Amino acid sequence: MTGIATAPNTRGTAGNAVEVHGMVKHFGTTKALDGVDLTVREGTVLALLGPNGAGKTTLVRILSTLIKPDAGTAFVGGYDVLRQPKQLRRTIGLTGQYASVDELLSGYENLYLIGRLLDLSSRGAKARAAELLERFSLTEAAKRPAKTYSGGMRRRLDLAASMIGRPQVLYLDEPTTGLDPRTRNEVWDEVQRMVAEGSTVLLTTQYMEEAEQLANELTVIDRGKVIANGGVAELKAKVGGQILQVRPAHPAELPEMARRLHESGITGATISPDDGLLAVPITGEEQLTTVIGVLGGRGFAIAGIDTKVPSLDEVFLAITGKPTADPATAPAIALVKEPVA
């Protein structure tokens, strides 16, 4: 086993931490994965973006040796998912979509146990557990049974558990779903720290914003198929950057604001009088500055501004020309788009 050379088909391609070829998985008549190809370069973050039922969790579970594919091959850290599961498990860490902590044990005991199972010394496991509890703001709750934790605390404990062994490849299945913004930022920081320390991350998400924040590359899947793939900037360009939302102090001024922008050569502004919002698609900082300059220069009183990353739904719309299959992923607050005359 030790003499295997680094060559395609036996170890995957050098420089790729994860390599998936033609992955197929059926559950009864459901085609959860329908020929997925994907690579994650060493030391990078790939975000797997897709609506409910797209096959994200299925792929992550196959790459974690939890389930077996029907067809296709995959290498993680150079190890074959099917033929070298034991070696592969030494290289990965997983935070599944659903919590997998022992509810009767305290946070500290959960982490200590996993450290010991990863062959850390008793002292090493203690130190690592304390370190991660601190980083995920769980020190105060460390001695309490995990069943007394809030949803967000459990999630953080689960994330900490997957990081104990400083895995070479880290899978995070919707790591921030259900977390408040502060906690979400904390998780993002920890993921970035793991990457800085040399880990490769494959994360699934339904949030474009999260992908943009963390990922180098994006793969969009829908119904078990890859429908788009590329750098974050590349895909964003396709989708059209960000949306600037302006809330004037006097909603009555909305049409006037849109007209002024149009006169200044800024196109695509839409207004929604019901929400009292003006929405302007922007592609960069200069445009943002221009819009603010125009509105400020004309003396409109502005009560609030915000930029918003296009939702997964808008990304889908841009890529496929049709909305996501599942209405559950549609944005909760849709902007009523009224073209300005």
Add this chain to the structure above:
Amino acid sequence: MTTATLAPTRAGDTRAEDPRIGLAGTLRHVGALTRRNLMRIKADPESMFDAVLMPIVFTVLFVYVFGGAMSGNQDDYKQRLIPGLLGQTGMTLALAVGTGLNSDFQTGVMDRFRTLPIGRASVLLSKIVAETLRALISSAILLTFAFILGFELKTGVLELLAAVGLSLVFGMSIVWISMLLGMAMKSAQAVQGVSMLVLMPMQFGSSIFAPTETMPGWLQAFTKVNPLSALADAARGLLNGQGPIAHPVMVVLIWSAASTAIFAPLAVARFRKRT
């Protein structure tokens, strides 16, 4: 030494190349997981009720309620009942393995373990170690209580240990059946329910509580082949120094071997498939 597994494992790291875990590693994993099982008991002391209270409740109930009626006097009945209860301890607690396994599968904890580089047998072994400890505690409580009530050990410590050992050997062979139940059922409660359904007829349709001679013929046929009868008879012989020992011990060992031969491969195959 511990950091070897943590460093990036791509090329040349023999530790990761070698899929074997080794004896030292397995022992460490089983140790860590046993600690987990014990911490779970500590966090949920009620789970010890069966181990702690059952021997006491059974002893009090049967010695004082039925003892006089069954054996003429309570002292004779004690000498009959206590060895029988000791004999069945192993089986009672072996049945808890399946419940624990089931809840690990249900809660996703098993998924976490399955992504770790540990032998799949470790989780199981640790459950067996913890249940054995529970069986020993349960036996100790039963005996302490029995001695307080005036039970007499008519032989010696070696015979007593042999009886406890025999009970554990039989318990081990039941662990496989319990595992199969644990993996087949949808919830831990269901596993517990079915375990009770198996246990009750075996307990009461045996020579543990009453002499079998008074039972109807069809029931005697069952009690004769019931391994718990053989266990009770063997324990009685060992603790009271009366009656046959070799024969019932042989019967128990044959039952244990047969149960292990049939159910261990099935349970292991099923466990491998799910892990």
